[in-house]
Amino acid sequence: MDVQLFVDLQDRLDEASTLFESIKTAVKDLNKTCRLTSAKLAKAHAVPQAQTSEITDSVSPQFAEIKQKISELRSLIQPVTFYKYNDMWSYAMQTACALTVFTVYLKHGRLASPEDIEEYLGPKVNVSNGEVTEFVITIEEYLHGVVSLFGELSRLAVNAVIVGDVGRPLEISRFASELYSGFQLLNLKNDMLRRRFDSIKYDIKKIEEVQYDLRVRGLTS
């Protein structure tokens, strides 16, 4: 038997593990930047709606940094091996999407489109099931980012009342239920996205409870 066969194989595996380490480092950097951004953005919960633009403006340098980190990661990946390593950064990318989705909602009161994501983060969202010829954000990563918005919305409904924005929960509730009806169209398999989808209803319920409390006390018309 030829030992050379195994020596060659070992060389290839070593090469792969060098790349693996570089990706790991890039993902760690991306995660760190995302956490920082998340902390800054969370301040939006503590201020009245009129002041949220200050918060969203304050995170734009953070988004530039996220974009930079993603492009560093992107430079490591050959398109054909995209899915070989995708799992390694998928979670970080979901977080980056979630940050974008929340920011776009705070700014414009609407759902961030794949085009918004591209503008904020750099790579295109691959909404189709076609082959990948460049580094992309997968549709699952985007949808994970969107699911995360429900948690933010339910918190925001509660916090709006705290800062005296009693009209805001109704607006949040309308938007959340529109978005939920979108998710209900998906035929999800038993994966992480499905589990997170199943918990959306608890966020919806929380938002409805806020509205109920306001209505019952005659605080909204």
Next chain:
Amino acid sequence: MSDNDCQTETRQPKKQRFSKPAAAPSTENMTDSKRAIIESFTFYRDQLDAHYDQRERVIKISRDVTALSKKIVFSLLRITQEPAAKVFKDAEQKHSAVLDLFAKMSVELQGSNGYKYNRQATPGLQEYIEALGLWFFLRDNTLISKEQVEEMIGSKGAKVLVTDDDYVLGISDLPGEVNRYCINAIGKGDHEAVRNSLMFLRSLKEGINLIMTSGRIRDLNKKLDVLDSSLQKTEQAYYSMSIRGSEMQTVNSAAAAGEPMVIG
């Protein structure tokens, strides 16, 4: 009372997960923002469905490849009972059917989809590599290379991604089959077969140990345990055969010298 309320409230929404609308609701009488959401999510649903379907197709083909590859292994193992030419011809026929499956699989695994669905394709691939590996061992007494595997898959034009992991995991399943062959060969008194098996397993173990240092192949550790036990079994079998062989020689030479046989 409040406990009761809470229970009914949390139980009710659970039912919703079974009552998903099959088609997009009519977009009349909707606000613009809702219409936009429904339209994009209808599109996402179709794309996700296409992805799940494709994944399912790969799983099915992979399962069929596994079943056929196992049949190839079984017919190859009959080599100690039947003429080699017949056994190889039999394997060839089954192999042709596997190649047709690979042609189908190849359609699903173009470009980036190779890695996207590799997790679904790998069980079939590993089983196939094991079958091919046994075939090459029995025919040429060599270990099949990854390039040879790719060549075989492509012999009818299919192009299926074989990763290094697929290859290593495939050949590390070989010891079990080689050991089986070896045990059968002992029954037939085929010394050369037993010697070949042992040599083959020893160098396979050396080789796999070599790449273990670069680590990171999933499940390889488990397979290495099987390799070790197969190797031990084969060595034990060879040992017994050698002992009995020298015994027989003593007996035979004693018989030839006309001395009475000592039993017990």
